[in-house]
Amino acid sequence: MSNFVPLETLDRRSLIRTIALGLTALGTLDVEAAQHVHTETAAEKAKGPYKVKTFTPAEYKTLQRLAVLIVPPDSVSGSALDAGAPEFIDTLASQNQQIADIFHGGLAWLDAEMRKRYSSTFVAAKPEQQTQMLDALVEAGRELAERQNEELVYQKSPIYKDFTGYTVRRANELGAGVAFFDWVRKMTVDAFYTSPIGFKDLNYIGNRALSRYVVPAEAMDYAMKRSPFA
Amino acid sequence: MEPMPQNTSSQEVYDAVVVGSGAGGGTAVHVLTAKGLKVALLEAGPMLDVATEFKEHKVPTDYDHRGAEEGGKSYFGQGKPFGFFSTTSGGWQLEGEPYTVGEGSQFQWFRSRILGGRTNHYGRMSFRFAEYDFKPYDKDGLGFNWPISYQDIAPYYDKAEEFIGVAGTRENVPSCPDGKFHAAPPPKVHEMLVKKACDKLGIICIANRRAVITKNLNGRAACHYCGQCGRGCQTASAYSSAQVQVFPAMKTGKLKVFDLAMVREVLTDNNGKATGVLYIDKKTRTEKIIKAKVVVLAASACESTRILLNSKSKEFPNGLANGSGMLGRYLMDTVGFGLSGTVPALEGMPHYNTDGYGGAHLFMPWWLWDKHNKLDFPRGYHIEIGGGYGMPSVGGYHGAARRFGYGANMKSKIRESYGTSIGFAGRGEMIPNIHSYCELDPNVVDKWGIPVLKFHFKWTDYEWKQARHMEKTFADIITTMGGKVSGLSASQRESQGISIPGTIIHEVGGARMGKSAKDSILNGYCQTHEMKNLFVMDGASFASNPDKNPTLTINALAWRACDYLAEEMKKGNV
Structure with a gap:
């Protein structure tokens, strides 16, 4: 479909880096992509024990x-x-x-x-x-x-x-x-x-880079069978 | 115009100065620089830094405030429009740049202040106007015909689609002509249920058409299906004028961009020609001048109208190109109405990634174009679909929490209902009316000293009845899917069943095109009737506002206008 790298299994951090690499390979937007990785890494600051600021x-x-x-x-x-x-x-x-x-x-x-x-x-x-x-x-x-x-x-x-x-x-x-x-x-x-715990609770599985978008047949069948169109 | 004492006028004369960097201005600088013209582009906001501005792939825990914004602004209704993660840069109110609204009217004006304007975050819906959309008066005796036909603009829809990239499928639906499409992604589960319901109800439901590329194009990577177009697209897979048109045009060496440049007026000489623009340099609060052989306004429908109204002189006491007195008249927005419901067939479904290419993968074009004799309103609408397993966000579960109390029960109820909602948004055509217009407020200036706009707006029965048809249709689709209609949202109750004018952000008209200088501002090439080297290439030119989102048509009209303008320059007519 495209020469874009397949990324389904990567976590977000690797995803950003891989996008950056993919872009560089394409010869475009490399500066912006590099900047993105930089920003992303800076955001992942290490967290120590929380110090309460407001409450007794x-x-x-x-x-x-x-x-x-x-x-x-x-x-x-x-x-x-x-x-x-x-x-x-x-x-x-x-x-x-x-x-x-x-x-x-x-x-x-x-x-x-x-x-x-x-x-x-x-x-x-x-x-x-x-x-x-x-x-x-x-x-x-x-x-x-x-x-x-x-x-x-x-x-x-x-x-x-x-x-x-x-x-x-x-x-x-x-x-x-x-x-x-x-x-x-x-x-x-x-x-x-x-939070990541909440994402897991809801089983939210989006926010990934995919080389191809596919709707799983098992989900489609599940809903169709339970719909008035079964 | 008399020179202002603060002017630090540069001696350089550009071939063209373009005011505004959105869909119209972006297209103009791309087409004009490709033809070798030397162009200056003025943007009232700052340059776009994609790396810092676009929050693509971020999650709430990347921020201590989780998206509620510094100090929890979103809890007090003071957060960014469309949420923290959206790449909107501007909003309904801009600090120091007010507008006013006439008594008895409601109008909200969304302005973007950044390179690329609203194309950074817009929905990317890209529908061609139909043949009948250019001759609406001939169809039902209401509103105005355009001075151009579908055949005139079709080659430019082709060019625009091929360049910016639009995914879709060829369907041969007369209300929504086919274009040059990239492959469209497959429908999601809830959308297939909608399609089945539509099949039963006789409503056409086809692949959506969005300005997103699904194969590589001009150095832009194909969509990676993260579904976050509204946050800005780092890979420029979704069209934005800044990334797709302005940045490449800058690389040609033919384009100079002036950011934070707020244009006050078009300058003219004594020979009936525009000579450039006067702007306020926001960085230094000084007035400056850009000289050019041609002036192209593309600052957004109302902002371009405002500039023309403010370009007053002895010869033009009512503003420039306004001999007809039509400047500001027949302002239009899109009729909006939304309804949602819950669908039991989706409960307990194995979850999957519903992000896709952003927005819905299916939509419903107007399906009753030949049945208006059986309806109590004259024009059509299309339907957009919402649903799926979206990224959990601040504010997303307040309603559910109130409904279910707290504790284990609330937690499992929220889990079970996640992703089982479906929403529909109608986007309909309004008939231009004499009560809907903007003018200069004689009593108010913004912080740059520029007189501001005052808006007047009224929906008529045509729009109200259309919104009621939307309501019934959406309820029918939801119940046909086996779903249950939810109550109206608070904002819908507030506006009593139709969108507040301006809030669909499809405001067009104000400097409409027409055959005659007596009742219109522009000709079919977006050129003012009264001044050969003055053009308006944004939504201001629209003679009607069909239910198709305006951006693609702004792209096509601007492209066509630039081809014409370059030809006329060659011939020495401009």
């Missing part, structure tokens, strides 16, 4: 525990803690005071709520107490979302548009916790799925 040891421990609860390890892959979720949150919080404030405040709220409920901090509580707390936040979050949809319907309806009474948000005592949990969950999930 207690806060960081809570983030670590939350990471394991949000994306736990299972037979397929590791946890969000293994995937570096607390480091990711700490890094971004160190660059953005708004994120730092959301997490400082949210983590303080969580411990305060845990003390009320179980006379314990989140980290020191029993696992079932921790999940009870998170379950309560998920439940309250769903309720708030439903209510918000309801309110949007009222706001959009011409019948109700002057009745501001219908659009007043009813308070939920867990509201602040719901907002915080949404933050910690989305950043934890992001950190997990964008």
Whole structure:
């Protein structure tokens, strides 16, 4: 098909280098390709143990525990803690005071709520107490979302548009916790799925250089057999 | 024009000065330098450094922020358009270079500021206009005919396709004429399901046509199927004007590139001729002049229009080449609507690499071109397909996480649903209307002191009804595949079922071509009716905006215009 080198089995690092070699062989873009390899290598900086920048040891421990609860390890892959979720949150919080404030405040709220409920901090509580707390936040979050949809319907309806009474948000005592949990969950999930562990969990196998593009027959057969076109 | 005190005018007179380095400007410098002309190219952004700009093959963990950008900007809606990894350089708002929008209108203007412009990241969809697309008024009495026919431009579609490289298959579909194609890659699994559904529904579904080469061409390596064209292509297997046209033209020694050069106006003499352009050198904040025998504007439809509007003088109080008063009028975008769903037949499928040559391997051209008497809207649309096992990215799983809570259940639900979604995007033709135009805002200048554009835009019933037809069609395809339609996305709800004008980034018109100087700015060769040595070679020339993405036609029109321009120069007419 082409004189381009077949590369199916190479990892990304070798792939970049091989592309560079291929280009040089073709006599084009060699400078750019060489530059690319250089940039790529520089990005692969060695990583030592992570130094926490933003959070107190207690806060960081809570983030670590939350990471394991949000994306736990299972037979397929590791946890969000293994995937570096607390480091990711700490890094971004160190660059953005708004994120730092959301997490400082949210983590303080969580411990305060845990003390009320179980006379314990989140980290020191029993696992079932921790999940009870998170379950309560998920439940309250769903309720708030439903209510918000309801309110949007009222706001959009011409019948109700002057009745501001219908659009007043009813308070939920867990509201602040719901907002915080949404933050910690989305950043934890992001950190997990964008990591090599997350790639493996989803069995993502793209981002390679191929000399030819082939769709495996077993995948095609699998879907066709289960489709209305079988 | 009176000389400005800051001018440090160079004495050199170029054969042509080209303003803008995207599809139109890239083609112009390639064709003109190949003919031996001495050309200056001005770009409002910096030079392109492929090695640092293109994030091809990178993964999120190459960055501490994983793609959420420094300080997690993407969490606050302040990240780059189309995400961190996209090679967009610019966006809907540019620092210090505003535009305004008239009351009651919505319009978003995407501008790129880098060598190559939007061709660095665009979708590479490359469809020829059909014969009927050049004579739309003859077909349904709406809009305007072009002054040229398909036969006039067909040889230039050939040249453009052969040079930039377009993969596709010959299908003999009247709404989407065949071209000179590289071999197209095979359909993916979800696309075959779509095709089966389309066969049942009487919708044509064929190989996509994208500006990606699948065999080596002019020193460019064939596609290596990493699917990341939007991040920029290091091997230039996907067309970008910078890599494919401008860099090679620089090697001829005939081209000089001026980057960070923001053109304010076209300069003229007293004999009705353009003499060059005045630009702001962004590096030094000084005004400078480039003199040339011919001026080619290719700064994007609205930016070229803006330059002409700003080129005012005693003789031309309404801007240059604007005796008709049509400058800025009949601005168009593409009608956009999207719908997605989930497909049970894909659940549990053995995973495979769905990257391919970037974008979908199949698409649906307009299939009802001869059935408009049975429809309640006049013009057609094509359908683009989304789906597959994409690279996991920041933001990709927030919705699923909210739906499934947390913990082991959430984790397995996300795993099971990965790659089972399918999406459809309709891209339709709008009818040009008098409510959609741009003009100079008399009260606002950008940070270079240049008066800015004010936009006015309205969709009409023609577009709304077309979008409703898209909605029903996409839902039919999803259910015919055995799938389930998902709810509208937040942005769709916001715009209530049709794209916000400008957001499809197919804005064209503003200096449209036509037979008469009374109601158009350009002739069929992109030459202004009023000034023989002034050309506009970008989307501004479009008299209509068919459902075919505009880039390939901009390439072909610019090529044709340059052939004409060189001939006319030889004859001494320009």
